[in-house]
Amino acid sequence: MSEQLLPGYIIRRGSLLERSLLLKFMQRTYQDLFPNEDFSHLEQTVKQYFSSDTPLWWVEEEGEQGRNQFKIQNSKFKIEDSIPMPHAHPPIACLWVGNAIDQVHGNRHAHIFILYVVLEHRRRGIGTALMRYVENWAIQRGDRQIGLQVFQSNKPALNLYNQLGYQTQSIWMVKFLNAEK
Secondary structure, eight states: EEEEEETEEEEEEEEEEGHHHHHHHHHHHHHOTTTOOOTTTHHHHHHHOOOOTSSSEEEEEEEEEOOEEEEEEETTTEEEEEEOOOSSSSSSEEEEEEEEEEEEOOEEEEEEEEEEEOGGGSSSHHHHHHHHHHHHHHHHOOOOOHHHHEOOOOHHHHHHHHTTTTTOOOOOOOOOOOOOO
16 A cells, blocks of 8 residues: 655555565665675675564655566666566655664664665655654654664765754764784
8 A cells, every 4th residue: 555755756565575676775775875885795684684573665656657677777786687566666765664672771663774765856855754754653653762873974864864853872983903914
């Protein structure tokens, strides 16, 4: 079942059968930020965490002449994958949400694994609408907060989250170790 997210766009709940499409969107998300890296390892993340307990939503254009396949160009490997689509319209955005535990208070809460809007549809309010959608979903299931991780270099995402009232709660620190001694 789908519903209107914004004028011209519908949102629908994804299914477990769309695992490969989710993987492609995840790889595309990271490829945008780190174009010279290989993200094939994300397949393990999807295998481990994608389940009926971790909802996935797709955004599609309303009224577009439907296609039965969605093609994603992978700029690093120069391959094009055709992915069978159970619906007529190719997704232009996705939102995948999991569960986390607040380590201070012990409460379960929603955690956004991925929010991605394809380049051609950015700056149209889709990201904001998706965030409001997931906030309403989380409130309805009794969550008191939503968590997410964002790269410091992803300024558009940081601006979106700041505008929506998200605040830095902790800082994830990394030290790269030299394996050669």
